Amino acid sequence: MGADNQQERLNSYWISGFTDGEGCFHISINKNSKMSLGWQVLPEFRIVQHEKDESVLNKIKNYFGFGNVKVNRKDFHGTRKEFRVRGMENLEKIIEFFEKYPLETSKKKDFEIFKEVLLKMKNGEHLNNKGLDKIAYLIQEMNRKRNLNYLKSSETKR
């Protein structure tokens, strides 16, 4: 986790506090015919900001040394940008970070589920039906209990 300019480097606890306000641990299960079960589990960590604060997203990217800053969406409030991290290797570093600099709000529960799902994925549990079901039910506990297409899909009714 290097920074080009030590003076510009964000404080670790600042990032933890900012994430408690603005961060999101998100996991989707998407249809993907290339996967053996036909579904892909896609975990990601995101921090979304109005484009006027893109510079702080770049500072966060600079702190971690990975991830991307890109357009989140455009709407009538203007353009929103996001710092986004995908991929097991980098997400494991994100998990290490928040274990060292813990979240303080109820977002910590989402983080704990996120961590649990990533551990299951590391053990390959998303590659069998029973494991994927478990992961889907865990995801439903996160982010205000969304309805997953995976769980609604007739393909999963066995």
Added chain:
Amino acid sequence: MGADNQQERLNSYWISGFTDGEGCFHISINKNSKMSLGWQVLPEFRIVQHEKDESVLNKIKNYFGFGNVKVNRKDFHGTRKEFRVRGMENLEKIIEFFEKYPLETSKKKDFEIFKEVLLKMKNGEHLNNKGLDKIAYLIQEMNRKRNLNYLKSSETKR
């Protein structure tokens, strides 16, 4: 700034990061016949959260050793709570805090204006028309340029 339980105490930079996400430096100018000019300048610092995270607002209050946690509003999303600080003495401590643990987003600009207005108030500038006008124009620069009743009011057209 004492805490009852050292282990429970929030990290200062965490508070700074959380404020960049969730905090608000707010100044209103309200009609008040008790004031010599008929208007009262009311600066306050707020952090609003869903009631499920009231505990973190109490931790913030505990960190500072002043301020109040109370209902912000009720709506169809449930009840929202706020940590709120009013009063020159405590707001000066809030300013000292954010000078030591700086904000990183564009909210820093709001903070700088907030600081400028409080300095003017300390110098009594809000007690004369010219000073109050200056303060009103500064407030318009904050929080997405709200229209102030004070500036719209016919009473202020001199």
